[in-house]
Amino acid sequence: MTFADLGLSPKVLSAVTDAGYTQPTPIQAGAIPHALLGKDILGIAQTGTGKTASFVLPMLTRLEKGRARARMPRTLILEPTRELAAQVEENFIRYGKNHKLNIALLIGGVSFDEQDKKLERGADVLIATPGRLLDHRERGKLLLNGVEILVIDEADRMLDMGFIPDIERICEMIPFTRQTLFFSATMPPEITKLTEKFLHAPVRVEVSKAASAATNIIQRLVKSGSKPWDKRETLRNLMKAEDAELKNAIIFCNRKVEVSELFRSLLKYDFDAGALHGDMDQRARMQMLANFRDGKLRYLVASDVAARGLDIPDVSHVFNYDVPIHAEDYVHRIGRTGRAGRSGKSFTIATKTDTKYIDAIERLIGNKIEWHDGDLSTVVASEGEDDAPRRGKGAPRRAGRKDDDRKDRGERKRGGEHRAGRSEDVAPVVVAQQHEQLDVAETAVAENGERRARKDAIRSDNTERKSSDRNEQRAPERGDTRPQRDNSRPARQRHQEDNDSTVGFGDDMPAFMRIVAKV
Ligand code: AMP
Helix, strand or coil: CCHHHHCCCHHHHHHHHHHCCCCCCHHHHHHHHHHHCCCCEEEECCECCCHHHHHHHHHHHHHCCCCCECCECCEEEECCCHHHHHHHHHHHHHHCCCCCCCEEEECCCCCHHHHHHHHHHCCCEEEECHHHHHHHHHCCCCCCCCCCEEEECCHHHHHHCCCHHHHHHHHHHCCCCCEEEEEECCCCHHHHHHHHHHCCCCEEEEEEECCCCCCCEEEEEEECCCCHHHHHHHHHHHHHHCCCCCCCEEEEECCHHHHHHHHHHHHHCCCCEEEECCCCCHHHHHHHHHHHHCCCCCEEEEEHHHHCCCCCCCECEEEECCCCCCHHHHHHHHCCECHHHCCEEEEEEECHHHHHHHHHHHHHHCCCCEECCCCCHHHHHHHHHCCCCCCCCCCCCCCCHHHHHHHHHHHHHHHHHHHHCCCHHHHHHHHHHHHHHHHHHHHHCCCCHHHHHHHHHHHHHHCCCCCCCHHHHHCCCCCCCHHHHHHHHHHHHHHHHHCCCCCCCCCECCCCCCEEEEC
16 A cells, blocks of 8 residues: 555645655554544554654644644644654655644644744644643633634543643534544553543554564673662663664663753763753753754663653663663663664663662563673672662773762762662652762853753753643652652553553553554
């Protein structure tokens, strides 16, 4: 099947050809013809499957007739996070290059005024996070009774983030006669209920993982002492060892505090790194992401939430600085590499306290992960003898070791309380100390303007957010704090019992999973 068989308009087909796509993906082949006929769609698919184009392309074709009126958008796309919303906007710009459409993006963290102006002009396409959309509505700046097509994307993430009541409210504000395109990676009972309430005779298109997990990603576990400076040294050694093959890498940490600390440490060691986490302001996040995507940054230190669902093609390496506490996050993380059939490598730094999390990951993926250079037994033995081990027994001393030691000793001194462990309790102390660390790091790289800009961006992670964005007030991004993550567990677990085939992987289609379409 080709795109020409799907019924898309010539303008859309031309943009698709320019994007270099030759064949529709299964979700596109399954959804587009029905969407063009005005039918409701229930798409069960994750990011990475071509899901975005499966609704953007038919919407563009349908929008060719008619035009927008002030404050009355013609279509509405709801996304759970600002990054996903911005990504959908990029898709509209790319595929809509032959159309003259007004697109408005309503997300938190940016001023209302600009957004108001776009609404006033009349939006053909309105892309929004639920909280900001409702804020605009309550300010009387937005009328939803002209919406002809409603897209609810990543519905299961909306559920995790507590947005379902908002979604219900929004659905009730939009005319009953609308077309609804509804996407979710998984179908927990709450989501099924929502679809039963708001979809009319939907065409169900499901893209699920195959039973076997063939992999084009080389996965390795790497032993390390558990102190932060041990882990940082392990990471640096790995990065240096992989240098020849490494095009770019995402380095995942479990917590925002670790993202900040590791980012600063890497800058000190002259790695070309940026950072991405949920507390950075929106502009800084988007800029950081764009720099990474464009190859201006080689390393991106990120939290799970900041990186979820983002379309960053062609990442050669993933480093897990921390073993993820939730096994499915491992699948999301390593799924950032090896996309679109390319090969990739992932290294997970493991300490002796991580064994139960590793067991859970191996159970989930149904495979043992190989150790890169011997397992943890040597590290466990040496930690018993030495309060601050630097390497596994018998590991060779590296050249440049003294320099590394000196820099890390500095960090250790400043790191103070944080040495005690990974407990959330220590976070406030660490945050307070980061200002001091930042100053030191800033002096070290004062000549480099670009780096300084990056540090300015990360500085915002220590600043209380004052945004009126309801998304953030009500539901800080999933995964940024443990209590919130825990709240999301029951829904996910229930779902895992209900539906073996998708195992609650949330928003990403891991690249090593085959796509099977059931229409
Ligand atoms: P999505 O699932 O929408 O996040 O898309 C994942 C990636 O697949 C994006 O980088 C798209 O540009 C790309 N993509 C979408 N449709 C196709 C297609 N038919 N052929 C090749 N790549 C595609």
